[in-house]
Amino acid sequence: MSIFVEDPLKLKQWVTDWLLNYLSEDISRLVDFISLTPEPVDPFSIKTQAEYEAYVRDNELRTLNDELVKGYQELLIANFLYLNGIPYTYEARYVSKRRIEIGFDYKPDFHIDGTHIYIEHFGIDRAGGTRPDIDAHQYNEDIKSKRTLHIKCRTTLVETFHYEWVEETLTSGLEKKLKILDVEFNPINSEQLLEQLQSTGKIANWSDLLLKALSSIRVERLDYDSMLARFQRANISQPQKYTVLLNALHEAYVQELHEQNAIDFDDMIIRSIEAIDKGLFTPKWTYVLVDEFQDISTARMDLVKAIIKRGPTPSLTVVGDDWQSIYRFSGGKLELTTRFDELVGLYTETKLQKTFRYNNSIADTAGLFIMENPEQYKKYIVTHTKVDSSQVYMLDDKVGVKDGLYQRVVEVVSKIKSVDSTASIAVIGRYNYLLNESKAALVKNRLVENVSLWSFHKSKGLEADYCILIGFSQGKLGFPNENIDQAVIEALLPALDSYPHSEERRLLYVGLTRAKKKSYIIGDPTSPSAFINELLAPKYEVNIHSKAFQELYRKKFKCPNCEEGYLKLINGKFGGFYACSTGKGCRVGKARVCTECGAPSVDNRGSSDCNNQDCRHSMRICEQCGRPMILRNGKYGEFWGCSGYSTQDDQCKNTSKQ
Numbered sequence: 167m168s169i170f171v172e173d174p175l176k177l178k179q180w181v182t183d184w185l186l187n188y189l190s191e192d193i194s195r196l197v198d199f200i201s202l203t204p205e206p207v208d209p210f211s212i213k214t215q216a217e218y219e220a221y222v223r224d225n226e227l228r229t230l231n232d233e234l235v236k237g238y239q240e241l242l243i244a245n246f247l248y249l250n251g252i253p254y255t256y257e258a259r260y261v262s263k264r265r266i267e268i269g270f271d272y273k274p275d276f277h278i279d280g281t282h283i284y285i286e287h288f289g290i291d292r293a294g295g296t297r298p299d300i301d302a303h304q305y306n307e308d309i310k311s312k313r314t315l316h317i318k319c320r321t322t323l324v325e326t327f328h329y330e331w332v333e334e335t336l337t338s339g340l341e342k343k344l345k346i347l348d349v350e351f352n353p354i355n356s357e358q359l360l361e362q363l364q365s366t367g368k369i370a371n372w373s374d375l376l377l378k379a380l381s382s383i384r385v386e387r388l389d390y391d392s393m394l395a396r397f398q399r400a401n402i403s404q405p406q407k408y409t410v411l412l413n414a415l416h417e418a419y420v421q422e423l424h425e426q427n428a429i430d431f432d433d434m435i436i437r438s439i440e441a442i443d444k445g446l447f448t449p450k451w452t453y454v455l456v457d458e459f460q461d462i463s464t465a466r467m468d469l470v471k472a473i474i475k476r477g478p479t480p481s482l483t484v485v486g487d488d489w490q491s492i493y494r495f496s497g498g499k500l501e502l503t504t505r506f507d508e509l510v511g512l513y514t515e516t517k518l519q520k521t522f523r524y525n526n527s528i529a530d531t532a533g534l535f536i537m538e539n540p541e542q543y544k545k546y547i548v549t550h551t552k553v554d555s556s557q558v559y560m561l562d563d564k565v566g567v568k569d570g571l572y573q574r575v576v577e578v579v580s581k582i583k584s585v586d587s588t589a590s591i592a593v594i595g596r597y598n599y600l601l602n603e604s605k606a607a608l609v610k611n612r613l614v615e616n617v618s619l620w621s622f623h624k625s626k627g628l629e630a631d632y633c634i635l636i637g638f639s640q641g642k643l644g645f646p647n648e649n650i651d652q653a654v655i656e657a658l659l660p661a662l663d664s665y666p667h668s669e670e671r672r673l674l675y676v677g678l679t680r681a682k683k684k685s686y687i688i689g690d691p692t693s694p695s696a697f698i699n700e701l702l703a704p705k706y707e708v709n710i711h712s713k714a715f716q717e718l719y720r721k722k723f724k725c726p727n728c729e730e731g732y733l734k735l736i737n738g739k740f741g742g743f744y745a746c747s748t749g750k751g752c753r754v755g756k757a758r759v760c761t762e763c764g765a766p767s768v769d770n771r772g773s774s775d776c777n778n779q780d781c782r783h784s785m786r787i788c789e790q791c792g793r794p795m796i797l798r799n800g801k802y803g804e805f806w807g808c809s810g811y812s813t814q815d816d817q818c819k820n821t822s823k824q
């Protein structure tokens with residue numbers, strides 16, 4: 167086996183060395199690479215301010231000079247200045263401290279040091295249009311006041327625009343504009359640049375990206391053409407450049423293994439297939455059993471197929487659970503389970519729907535949660551153990567207390583031990599650092615005995631009496647992990663179902679179902695992740711043991727019409743609705759289920775409005791009969807028509823204009 171298999175750090179070092187060599191051979195490769203990472207994003211495709219903020223939060227836009235900037239196009243300008251040896255300051259103070267009409271301290275995007283030249287990048291298209299969440303009129307007015315201010319203060323304003331980026335003239339245009347002003351260009355040489363890239367940690371980040379790409383190329387058995395096709399299908403910009411780079415990396419890796427006279431795990435599989443196909447080995451097995459089939463990769467499936475094809479007509483039995491497919495990042499191809507007949511052939515199915523591990527409370531919460539994704543199979547798990555009350559708890563991380571999360575972990579472990587001293591306990595976290603910190607806190611409090619620390623991935627197949635699930639923050643290191651900057655890796659991995667966070671959802675399902683007795687979820691009420699918000703909904707019947715979370719819950723489910731009541735989900739004959747917990751005394755009666763977020767939606771005149779302040783979705787309803795209105799297409803254009811139009815015994819013909 168290759169040393170890379172035994173010591174992943176050695177592989178990382180090899181990739182880093184390869185990258186440094188590859189880049190130093192040709193300066194144009196270096197410039198190309200800089201333009202490939204981070205991946206370009208068109209800000210005009212971002213719809214809301216919250217979405218833009220999440221993009222900036224989750225995609226650290228750091229220049230070659232190590233400044234954090236606020237937009238991808240600003241990053242390109244900063245890098246252009248840096249590569250051309252033009253000293254600049256990002257968001258420098260302006261000569262005048264005067265506030266311009268719009269009322270903020272004016273800081274132009276860039277100042278060319280030692281000159282009166284400033285650069286402003288304006289996010290407008292040729293018609294003056296802006297990002298959808300920005301008021302275009304106001305933005306254009308601001309542009310005018312900035313121009314006036316520069317004239318008044320006798321400074322030179324160089325303007326660049328979003329549309330130049332679209333037209334691919336952003337940096338070439340800037341070059342012309344600066345040369346006219348006699349700005350001196352001293353392009354940086356490749357050694358200096360490489361040094362800077364290393365010292366700012368960029369090379370290390372790029373190596374991580376390449377490592378992941380290499381692993382995907384291996385497990386998916388991709389060649390140049392299939393890689394290029396995937397990038398094109400995924401709309402990756404500059405697909406050719408990525409393909410050339412990754413293909414070169416893969417070839418060098420294969421060559422390296424050859425020189426080491428060694429193989430890796432992927433080779434083991436690939437060579438086994440070859441050995442069987444060439445008749446060097448004849449399988450004799452009459453029964454072939456594959457466990458954890460939901461995570462099987464293309465290469466592994468090819469091996470199974472070869473064993474069957476060349477064996478003595480064996481029977482194949484596979485065991486898997488599509489709800490627990492969590493190894494896509496290492497090639498797991500859920501499709502092979504969900505499209506088994508198409509991809510593998512005829513089969514008979516046996517459903518294992520009874521669990522001897524967890525109780526009905528955990529089964530109901532976890533089952534409802536996983537089946538939110540309509541692409542997962544519908545299954546109703548019967549449990550051997552039955553309980554009368556909810557065994558899933560939501561706790562907070564002691565809002566505002568330093569290391570509050572780990573203190574909470576200690577508290578829960580200590581409480582469990584006080585009532586069930588020999589119980590097995592597991593702390594399950596999305597990232598290893600969460601587990602390391604938890605372990606340190608438990609060791610310090612002498613509570614670590616009988617406590618396992620597992621990542622959600624590692625917890626697969628394991629079990630404990632009590633499980634404590636942690637790390638539900640928002641963003642890049644959150645759960646669900648909202649890391650969206652690696653579209654390249656996404657494109658190389660097996661196809662993913664389209665439901666948002668589907669793989670992360672399965673991961674939480676796995677975590678929730680590790681406990682035999684109780685599951686505790688610890689979240690942060692000040693920035694609850696999407697999963698925490700979702701689990702607060704009454705249908706999950708989670709015990710909310712936290713004032714802060716109850717407050718959040720209160721906001722969403724408080725009955726708007728009475729002091730005491732909460733809106734509770736009822737599954738009626740004609741679908742779900744919410745009813746006030748105080749019963750008939752409350753005038754609100756029933757509330758609808760918001761079609762966007764599932765929280766209660768309360769009827770007002772002509773519309774039903776979501777009670778969840780983060781959602782606030784408004785659904786148009788018929789003023790005559792209360793059914794939802796539907797936007798229809800008629801002879802004279804679009805109009806709103808009552809959805810009761812097609813109901814035979816109680817037809818409603820109400821319409822209103824669009």
Ligand SMILES: Nc1ncnc2c1ncn2[C@@H]1O[C@H](COP(=O)(O)OP(=O)(O)OP(=O)(O)O)[C@@H](O)[C@H]1O
Pocket residue numbers: 487490521522523626627628629679
């Ligand atoms: N027939 C049975 N009677 C009693 N207990 C059982 C029975 N079958 C399994 N168990 C217990 O149920 C628990 C779960 O079993 P096992 O780990 O085999 O399930 P699994 O289907 O592999 O679960 P998962 O896929 O969720 O990891 C174990 O503690 C096991 O000992």
